[in-house]
Amino acid sequence: MTEQKATNVHWHEGDITREHRANILGHKGATLWFTGLSGSGKSTVAVELEGMLSEMGVLSYRLDGDNVRLGINKNLGFSAEDRTENIRRIGEIAKLFVDTGVVALSSFISPYAADRDQVRALHEEAGMEFIEIFVDCSLETAEARDPKGLYKKARAGEIKNFTGIDDPYEAPPKAEIHLHSDQQSLEEEVNIILAVLRDRGIIKA
Amino acid sequence: MTEQKATNVHWHEGDITREHRANILGHKGATLWFTGLSGSGKSTVAVELEGMLSEMGVLSYRLDGDNVRLGINKNLGFSAEDRTENIRRIGEIAKLFVDTGVVALSSFISPYAADRDQVRALHEEAGMEFIEIFVDCSLETAEARDPKGLYKKARAGEIKNFTGIDDPYEAPPKAEIHLHSDQQSLEEEVNIILAVLRDRGIIKA
Numbered sequence: 338m339t340e341q342k343a344t345n346v347h348w349h350e351g352d353i354t355r356e357h358r359a360n361i362l363g364h365k366g367a368t369l370w371f372t373g374l375s376g377s378g379k380s381t382v383a384v385e386l387e388g389m390l391s392e393m394g395v396l397s398y399r400l401d402g403d404n405v406r407l408g409i410n411k412n413l414g415f416s417a418e419d420r421t422e423n424i425r426r427i428g429e430i431a432k433l434f435v436d437t438g439v440v441a442l443s444s445f446i447s448p449y450a451a452d453r454d455q456v457r458a459l460h461e462e463a464g465m466e467f468i469e470i471f472v473d474c475s476l477e478t479a480e481a482r483d484p485k486g487l488y489k490k491a492r493a494g495e496i497k498n499f500t501g502i503d504d505p506y507e508a509p510p511k512a513e514i515h516l517h518s519d520q521q522s523l524e525e526e527v528n529i530i531l532a533v534l535r536d537r538g539i540i541k542a
Numbered sequence: 543m544t545e546q547k548a549t550n551v552h553w554h555e556g557d558i559t560r561e562h563r564a565n566i567l568g569h570k571g572a573t574l575w576f577t578g579l580s581g582s583g584k585s586t587v588a589v590e591l592e593g594m595l596s597e598m599g600v601l602s603y604r605l606d607g608d609n610v611r612l613g614i615n616k617n618l619g620f621s622a623e624d625r626t627e628n629i630r631r632i633g634e635i636a637k638l639f640v641d642t643g644v645v646a647l648s649s650f651i652s653p654y655a656a657d658r659d660q661v662r663a664l665h666e667e668a669g670m671e672f673i674e675i676f677v678d679c680s681l682e683t684a685e686a687r688d689p690k691g692l693y694k695k696a697r698a699g700e701i702k703n704f705t706g707i708d709d710p711y712e713a714p715p716k717a718e719i720h721l722h723s724d725q726q727s728l729e730e731e732v733n734i735i736l737a738v739l740r741d742r743g744i745i746k747a
Contacts, residue, residue: 352589352592352593353592353593353596353602353604357596358596358601358603361596361599361600361601362601384557387557387558388557388558391558391562391563391566394566395566396563396566396567396601396642396643397558398563398638398641398642399558400638408634408637408638409631409634409635409638412627422617426614426631429613429614430614430635430638432613433603433605433613433614433635433639434638434642436603437601437603437639437642437644438601439642439644
């Protein structure tokens with residue numbers, strides 16, 4: 338757990354609740370946490386899902402590894418400690434979005450199980466929906482795709498601590514959704530996720 | 543400027559734009575940045591405004607000093623360096639909300655002009671609305687109110703670096719909105735802000 342530094346702070350309960358905001362929007366907030374190797378297809382599925390949700394009038398927002406690292410987390414690198422802090426901050430931001438009623442689509446490698454479990458715990462303590470989506474594909478497939486040319490650089494030693502090469506990826510043993518991006522179509526993947534959102538009453542059936 | 547640590551990152555432009563999300567919501571996003579002494583009435587105005595916006599069907603979210611310090615910024619204290627990082631992160635989170643179409647109500651002492659100007663610049667570079675709201679009242683009034691008993695502790699030396707006592711408050715010379723919480727009613731203050739939101743086309747007239 339991260340140590341609480343500031344003292345003399347207490348939680349402000351506003352007049353407007355999560356329920357009020359859900360009424361404005363016509364749906365609930367939730368965090369959909371995409372995890373998987375670089376090149377596994379996390380962002381591809383998240384972008385497609387975002388488009389479908391938008392057509393349905395559902396407000397969603399994509400928190401993306403690269404985007405977040407250019408903004409709120411620009412002072413973090415890729416050491417194990419910085420990766421953990423990266424995921425912690427993203428988890429806290431996702432919580433703010435869920436509280437607002439937004440469907441947060443977070444799409445990060447997030448290789449360490451302990452970090453993901455920490456974000457899950459943060460949500461569950463607050464009574465918020467957290468849906469872990471494992472975008473699974475073999476390292477061979479991800480490396481063959483190599484959309485950003487990063488595996489090539491990692492193999493050449495130009496990038497250190499690269500997940501799957503010289504840093505571990507800990508697959509989630511009990512993700513709510515397990516996609517196989519090398520066997521399923523994008524449409525199939527999106528439909529699986531939408532069905533879960535309907536089942537849980539996050540979006541309307 | 544905060545140094546960019548991670549390399550090999552680039553901005554992902556999603557298919558769904560700010561305009562798509564504004565269409566779902568029926569209004570635009572904006573950051574309303576309340577600044578002023580502890581006890582000046584920032585949170586009181588923000589809470590009242592949040593209630594009014596909710597009645598109007600406008601999705602807003604309050605980022606509050608204490609709340610944020612219990613979550614995303616729990617690893618920050620009150621040194622000048624930590625205060626700057628606190629405000630930087632809040633500014634980046636507010637930007638994510640604006641991008642989502644939400645009216646972000648950030649309510650922090652934010653005593654240093656340079657930090658506020660940095661958040662303003664971040665918004666303006668991205669073509670996002672940033673409205674600085676100076677909640678002005680004399681130190682004497684704020685200290686007499688002392689809703690959290692913090693001035694008393696600061697005078698007794700139990701809290702260090704307390705704004706207005708042993709740390710400076712730099713009043714904004716050109717805030718978009720200048721409220722005087724010791725002369726105006728809460729209703730007057732809220733109406734002034736709503737008029738600016740209508741004038742700028744953020745909410746419907």
